[in-house]
Amino acid sequence: MDWILVISRAVEASIGTEAVIYALAAIGLNVHFGYTGLLNFGQAAFLAIGAYSIATTVTTFGLPFFLGVTIGLALSVVLALLMGIPTLRLRADYLAIVTIAAAEIIRLVVRSVALQDVFGGTDGIQAFSGGFYALNPYPEGDYNIGPIIGFDENTMWVLTVGWILVALSCGLIYLLMKSPWGRVLKAIREDEDAVRSLGKNVFSYKMQSLVLGGVIGALAGFIFALSRSAVQPESYNTELTFYAYTVLILGGTARILGPVVGAAIFWGLLILVGTFLEEAVNTGTITFITTTQVGPIRYMLVGLGLMLLLIYRPQGIFGDKREIALDAR
Amino acid sequence: MRRAVIAFTAFLGGLIFLLASGPAMAWADGEGLKGSLKNQGQPVNGVKISVVDENNAPVGEATTSATGDWAIPVPKAGMYKVTLDVNTLPQGVSLRNPDRATLTVQVFEGNERNVLFALVSGDAADEEAAAAEAEDSWWTRLAQLSFEGISLGLTIALGAVGLSLIFGTTGLTNFAHGELLTLGAFTAYVLNTSLGLHLLIAAPLALVIAAAFGYGQDRYFWGVLRERKTGLIGMMIISIGLAIFLRNLTLFLFGGESRPYNEYVAQEGIEIGPIFATPKGLIAMAIQIVVLIAVGLALTYTRLGKATRAVADNPALAASSGINVDRVIRIVWAAGTTIAALAGILLGTTQNLNYQMGLQVLLLMFAGVTLGGLGTAYGALVGSLIVGLFVQVSTLWIPPEMKTVGALVVLIIVLLVRPQGILGRRERIG
Numbered sequence: 001m002d003w004i005l006v007i008s009r010a011v012e013a014s015i016g017t018e019a020v021i022y023a024l025a026a027i028g029l030n031v032h033f034g035y036t037g038l039l040n041f042g043q044a045a046f047l048a049i050g051a052y053s054i055a056t057t058v059t060t061f062g063l064p065f066f067l068g069v070t071i072g073l074a075l076s077v078v079l080a081l082l083m084g085i086p087t088l089r090l091r092a093d094y095l096a097i098v099t100i101a102a103a104e105i106i107r108l109v110v111r112s113v114a115l116q117d118v119f120g121g122t123d124g125i126q127a128f129s130g131g132f133y134a135l136n137p138y139p140e141g142d143y144n145i146g147p148i149i150g151f152d153e154n155t156m157w158v159l160t161v162g163w164i165l166v167a168l169s170c171g172l173i174y175l176l177m178k179s180p181w182g183r184v185l186k187a188i189r190e191d192e193d194a195v196r197s198l199g200k201n202v203f204s205y206k207m208q209s210l211v212l213g214g215v216i217g218a219l220a221g222f223i224f225a226l227s228r229s230a231v232q233p234e235s236y237n238t239e240l241t242f243y244a245y246t247v248l249i250l251g252g253t254a255r256i257l258g259p260v261v262g263a264a265i266f267w268g269l270l271i272l273v274g275t276f277l278e279e280a281v282n283t284g285t286i287t288f289i290t291t292t293q294v295g296p297i298r299y300m301l302v303g304l305g306l307m308l309l310l311i312y313r314p315q316g317i318f319g320d321k322r323e324i325a326l327d328a329r
Numbered sequence: 330m331r332r333a334v335i336a337f338t339a340f341l342g343g344l345i346f347l348l349a350s351g352p353a354m355a356w357a358d359g360e361g362l363k364g365s366l367k368n369q370g371q372p373v374n375g376v377k378i379s380v381v382d383e384n385n386a387p388v389g390e391a392t393t394s395a396t397g398d399w400a401i402p403v404p405k406a407g408m409y410k411v412t413l414d415v416n417t418l419p420q421g422v423s424l425r426n427p428d429r430a431t432l433t434v435q436v437f438e439g440n441e442r443n444v445l446f447a448l449v450s451g452d453a454a455d456e457e458a459a460a461a462e463a464e465d466s467w468w469t470r471l472a473q474l475s476f477e478g479i480s481l482g483l484t485i486a487l488g489a490v491g492l493s494l495i496f497g498t499t500g501l502t503n504f505a506h507g508e509l510l511t512l513g514a515f516t517a518y519v520l521n522t523s524l525g526l527h528l529l530i531a532a533p534l535a536l537v538i539a540a541a542f543g544y545g546q547d548r549y550f551w552g553v554l555r556e557r558k559t560g561l562i563g564m565m566i567i568s569i570g571l572a573i574f575l576r577n578l579t580l581f582l583f584g585g586e587s588r589p590y591n592e593y594v595a596q597e598g599i600e601i602g603p604i605f606a607t608p609k610g611l612i613a614m615a616i617q618i619v620v621l622i623a624v625g626l627a628l629t630y631t632r633l634g635k636a637t638r639a640v641a642d643n644p645a646l647a648a649s650s651g652i653n654v655d656r657v658i659r660i661v662w663a664a665g666t667t668i669a670a671l672a673g674i675l676l677g678t679t680q681n682l683n684y685q686m687g688l689q690v691l692l693l694m695f696a697g698v699t700l701g702g703l704g705t706a707y708g709a710l711v712g713s714l715i716v717g718l719f720v721q722v723s724t725l726w727i728p729p730e731m732k733t734v735g736a737l738v739v740l741i742i743v744l745l746v747r748p749q750g751i752l753g754r755r756e757r758i759g
Contacts, residue, residue: 090744101741113730122443295580302570302573303570303573307570310564310566311559
C-alpha cells in the first residue's frame, strides 16, 4: 500500500481543478439556494453554457478566445432570464423541476447528431484552449508544492486563474450580502410575502439572484472546459448539479467560504477513498471487489453522505441552522 | 415500439459507452474508430466493417467479435468513412436505415470515436420494410407513433401515479422514484436469472418484495424523518442522496452493461392495421391499462382510496375525522413502489435492464405529473399520456434524439400559461 500516493492524490484533488470547478458552481448555487432560497437544480446548464461557449466560438467558428468568454457570460445571463420568467413566481418544487428540465434540454441539444457540426455530438469539442494556454506565464516544467504534491505548468496556470476567480467571487458575494441588496435576498428567503408587503419587487430580486449565480456557474464552466481542453456533453448531466449541492451543504449554505471548504473536503475525501480502495484492490488487501467497482462505491458514499448531512447536520460545517431554506413555502 | 426500442438501445449503448469509459476514454492513446454492433441487445458478430479516409484510401478493416465489438485504429485525426458490409450481416438482420451503411465521421486528436449502426431483425426488416418505408404514408407513421406514444405514456403513467400520490399525501417530491423502477426491474432480474424462475413467477414475487420495500421505506425512513420535522426541501435533497446511493448500488452490483431477462427477449412483430407491434408490447400495454384503471377505481370508490384523497386534500382535517394518516401514507408508499416496480419490469421486457433506466424516465414522469397538476392522481395519468404521445409523435417533425427536448420545452411553456397544470387547482401553486 502506497500511502504517500493515496495522500498526495487526495491533497492534490482538494486544491486541484475539480475543487475549483465545484467551488465556483457551488458559490453560484449558494447565491440561489443559500441566500435567496431558490431551488435551482439546473446549475449544470450554466456550466455547460460557459464551457460550450468557449469551445464553439474558438473551434467551430474560429473566433478569438476572449470573445468566447464574453459570449459565455452573456448567454448565461440570457439562460437565467429564460429559466426565471416561467418559474420564479411558482413554488420551490416547480422551480426545481423546470431548472432540471432546462439543464437536460441543453445537454440533449449539444449532444444531438443534428447539431454535430456545431457542438460535436457525443464526442464534444477539443482543441480550443490554445488561446488560454498561450497566456501561461509559467515556464515548462513540474511545480512542486510542499514535499508530496505537484502540478505541471498548464495545470498551474488553470489553478492560478481558477483560485483567483474563486477569491474574486467570494469577495463579491461578501460585499453584496453585506449590502442592502443582499439583505433583501435573505429576507426573500425567510418570508417572501413580508418583503413584498414592504414594496420590494420580489420577482426582480429573485431574477437578479438567478443571473448572478448563473454567471458564476458559467465561470465554473470556463475552468471545466479549459482544464480538460475538451468539452463533452455527458460531463454536464444532472449529477454535476447534485454533487455541487453536496459540496454546498457540506461546507455550509449561506456562508461565504462554505462552498470553497466544501469543495476541497468533498474532492479530497472522494479521491482519498477512491485511491485507497484502488490501491487496496491492486495490492490484494481487498479481494471481494474489482477496480471498476471502486467508482460506484465512491458515489454510493456521496449519496449516503448527502442523506446523513441533511438528516443530522443540515447546516454543514460552517452554516447556521436558522439560515437554511429547507421548508417549502 | 420496435423502432423506439432500437433507437433507445442505440442511445443507451452510446450512453453506457460514455459512462463506462469515463474521462479516461478521451485520453486514449492514438486515434481510432470503434463500436459495438447489437441487435435488440444481442451482439452481432462476424460483420465486416471497413474504414477509408477522405480520399477513399483504405485505412483498415475489422470483423465484429463475439461480443459485437470492433475497433479500427486510424493514423491521425480527420474525416473518415465507415462502411458496414451489409452482405455479412446474419440472416434476418439488416440496417434500420439502408441508406446509412456508410457513415462519415470526424475523429479528433487522441479520440477513440464510437460509431453506431442501428440494426433491425425479422423478415419485415428486409426488402419488404424498405419498400414499405418508401411508401410509408404520413398517416401510417402518425398511427404507429401514436401507438408508441400511448405505450410510452402508460409506462410513464405507472411511475407518475405513485410519484403523484406520494407527493399529494406527504408533500415529498421524490427524486428517488426512478430508482424504484430500476430496483423493481433488477429484483425480478435476480429472481429470473440467478434463481432460474420464469419471468411470469419472478415478476409477481418482485412486486411483493417491492411492496415490502415501499412499506419499509416509509415505516423506517421517511416516516421517521417526518416525525423529526425535516423540512420538505430537506427531504427532497435527501431523496436525491438516496437516488444517487441506489443508482450506484445497482451499478456496483450489476455493472454498466444492459441485461435482458431470460424470457421474452426477441419476438416476431405482428401487424395490426397500420400499426406494427410485438405481442409482449401489447400484453405490457394491457397490463398497464388494467392496473391504471384499477388504481383509478380504487381511489374513487374504496374506503382506502377516499381516505387517500382526503389525506392529500388536508392531512390535519383527515386525521381529525378519524383517518389514520400514517397508515394511509404507508399504504400509498407500498402501492406506489409496487406500481413503479411493475413499470420497471415491463420496461425491462421491452428494452433491456440498465442501472440508468429509472433515471431516464424520471424526468418524463416529472413532466407528466407537473403537466397534469402536482398531487392529483388523475392529473398524473392524463399528463403522462400527453407527454408520452408528444414525445413520440413529435418525431414526425424533429429528429428522434431531440424528442425529449420537445416534451420538456412543452412542460416549461405549459407552466407559463397554466402553472397549476391541466387538472390542478390554482391554490396549489402558492
